[in-house]
Amino acid sequence: ELKVEQNPLFLSMQEGKNYTIYCNYSTTSDRLYWYRQDPGKSLESLFVLLSNGAVKQEGRLMASLDTKARLSTLHITAAVHDLSATYFCAVDKIWNSGGSNYKLTFGKGTLLTVNP
């Protein structure tokens, strides 16, 4: 069974600092997503990573994928308060043998708090 582990689960950082959230998964994946969730809200798609070595950047966030290590990272550069949220990685994988149906398996999420 596919397992997705994120660390850290809680991250408190100061504005202006850099940090990285890690996402490990247990089997090969087809796609890897990063989502942001604000309290009481739904999931906002940040990045989708499709292949080994993929790197995507949007503003202060950069995501990368190493399929050989089964590892994705979400790097935060010069954090600002507006980035405070919970961040999830999710692995999309065909889950029925011989089929073409995907499902997302999520990590537990990283609660990021950026302090002034």
Next chain:
Amino acid sequence: DAGVTQSPTHLIKTRGQQVTLRCSPISGHKSVSWYQQVLGQGPQFIFQYYEKEERGRGNFPDRFSARQFPNYSSELNVNALLLGDSALYLCASSLSPTAGYTFGSGTRLTVV
């Protein structure tokens, strides 16, 4: 364009009751998936429907059922509600089972 719409946004039910949650996908999207997110956890896959057929089911009891209508909207039904069913229920739509997902704003279900 309208995104994925879910109704109701909030719901309070008593143990043992039944509940129906509704989801309208983005226009043109034929696949709908349902996820349960318990407080403090990541979402867990419940069902996927495509072209009105069930394509997958997660590790949930038979009290959970769903269907997809000809207009691709979907309903999630939960019978004999338990306190542990209290969660945010998210609907995601996609063009096909192999395409990316757009999530709705969710239905917050509280079972008392």
